[in-house]
Amino acid sequence: MLKPEIMDFYRQGGERDRLAAGQGRLEFLRTWDVLTRVLPPPPAAVVDVGGATGVYAGPLARAGYAVHVVDPVPEHVAEAAALPGVTAARGDARALPAADHSVDAVLLFGPLYHLPERADRVAVWREAGRVVRPGGVVVGATISRFASLFDGFVKDYFSDPRFRPLVERALVDGLHHNLDAERTWFTTAYFHHPDELVGEPAEAGLDVRRRVAVEGPLWMAEHRLTELLASREGTDLVLELSRRVEEEPSLLGASSHVLTVATAPH
Secondary structure (H helix, E strand, C coil), rough: CHHHHHHHHHHCCCCHCEEEEEEEHHHHHHHHHHHHHHHHCCEEEEEEECCCCCCCCCHHHHHHEEEEEEEECCCHHHHHHHCCEEEECCCCCCEECCCCCCEEEEEEEEEEHHHHHHHHHHHHHHHHHHHEEEEEEEEEEECCCHHHHHHHHHHHHCCCCCHHHHCCCCCHHCEEEHHHHCCCCCCCCCCCCHHHCCCHHHHHHCCCEEEEEEHHHHCCCCHHHHHHHCCCHHHHHHHHHHHHHCHHHHHHHHEEEEEEEEEHHH
């Protein structure tokens, strides 16, 4: 289901704590903020595709949702299944283990990153549309075409001569082809241009409602994030400012991640 280097990357366990601090914490808080506004109310049934160790599934279950995680990594499935109120199984986003029109919402937080072929990504959206009820919500997370360029600058990755070719290739066609055995940077992935985010779900028969910048450009002030997110006041400020520009088209590419919110036709 996954390329070997991708499976190796995720089996290291990095997803367990990735969203706990700094830029990752901002990603979690902003994603959760969007979910609270676009998901149907609990006890809706949600399939969390690519849900990893259950970083969103756990809070959703605590909020009263019925959550089932589908993930290709065995270690992820085991951890997610141990969370109260969460079920989990190995699976492929292109062939979900769910009946037609059986759930209220589908989250695609991962699979769209790692399918370089457009036809496969459209198949993921189409499969989500198959299992969600008419009018149900599908939320897909993608990585920005420009994420590695900005991230590399902020974290000084360009001082390593191996990094620049990865960025140059991604800027051309979105393919971040990383075979580095040391896993110095993010694994092999596809980085979406903001202009692509409507066409793929639309081709799959879904109605696109919104494109939302997750971190926006504020993540690049990484040196301040830990300080701001440590307090309620600072967190409220970050979330307020992020909401103000979350759908501004000219800023979508400056966000590391973008959520595309779609619904299944009635």
